[in-house]
Amino acid sequence: MPGMNTHRPALFCQLALVLAAFFMNSLPGNAANPANPNNQNLPFTKKGKAAELPVVTNVTASSVTVDGRTYEVSESTVVIVNGEKATLGDLKAGMQVSVAGSPKKFGKTRNDTIFKATRIIARTDNQLAAKAAEFNKKAEEQARNARNNNR
Numbered sequence: 001m002p003g004m005n006t007h008r009p010a011l012f013c014q015l016a017l018v019l020a021a022f023f024m025n026s027l028p029g030n031a032a033n034p035a036n037p038n039n040q041n042l043p044f045t046k047k048g049k050a051a052e053l054p055v056v057t058n059v060t061a062s063s064v065t066v067d068g069r070t071y072e073v074s075e076s077t078v079v080i081v082n083g084e085k086a087t088l089g090d091l092k093a094g095m096q097v098s099v100a101g102s103p104k105k106f107g108k109t110r111n112d113t114i115f116k117a118t119r120i121i122a123r124t125d126n127q128l129a130a131k132a133a134e135f136n137k138k139a140e141e142q143a144r145n146a147r148n149n150n151r
Helices: 007-025 128-150
Strands: 056-059 063-066 069-072 078-081 084-086 096-105 114-123
Touching (some): 063 096, 069 096
Parallel strands (some): 069 114, 078 114
Antiparallel strands (some): 063 069, 078 084
């Protein structure tokens, strides 16, 4: 039965065409993209809370306060400062930080709730917001120039 497997190459070509069409329509700047009706390639910008990390406001011998939340720190809590393993004593007020944890004891308000920290990642340079603002300014300027060049 030599004619049994002749449909596989055609099926493979059809699948390749469908995938190519899908990826071509998902490219930025494509006229088929309804989110970009003027076919403009605009740069990405970093805005909102995603561009800014919360800041450490208080550090005690067994806890750290970040963005109004108090996190208890135990010996199993992993603390990383500037990519290197550290201790709670290495954290200082004003550092940008990302804390992973869960509620330990619920209070009546968010400020009364005690959290248990499992991982704390901090940065000593508090320049992330300034860098994001500078990036956004450059991106908006590029977008303005791109719009002016398209006219």
